[in-house]
Amino acid sequence: MIGRLNHVGVATPSIEKSIALYRDVLGATKIHNRFKMEEQGVWVCFVDVPNSQIELIEPIDDKSPIAGFLKNNPEGGQHHICFEVDDLYAARDDMVAKGARVLGAPRIGAHGTEIIFVHPKDMGGVLVELMQKPH
Ligand code: CO
DSSP: OOOEEEEEEEEOOOHHHHHHHHIIOOOOOBOOOOEEEETTTTEEEEEEEEEEEEEEEEEESTSSSHHHHHSSSSSOOEEEEEEESSSSHHHHHHHTTTTTOOEEEEEOTTTTTTTEOOOGGGGGTTTEEEEEOOO
């Protein structure tokens, strides 16, 4: 039921500086406009790579959940990985049935479809985002 790797989430203290890295050092050419996700307390910017995307995430302020991550990782770092699923609610129920902790209710993610997060302690230390595959 695991689908395509949609994106890798990277927390950063500065989307501007991260864009420069991906563009100037790694040679990324398709960098989308940044946008604010008010409810998540973050700025988001997608960088396309040939087979996936990097999701740059910068906290809006100190109350952002990402602010805590950056306190422990001041230069930023890999924050989560996101897989597409065909049916998010079925995937959520399946995760719960298998004993994995799902963090919160399904909500609209950065791509405009519903997402959930699965606790890293139940995923070998990796925060996993599951995302309803766009139609
Ligand atoms: Co994400």
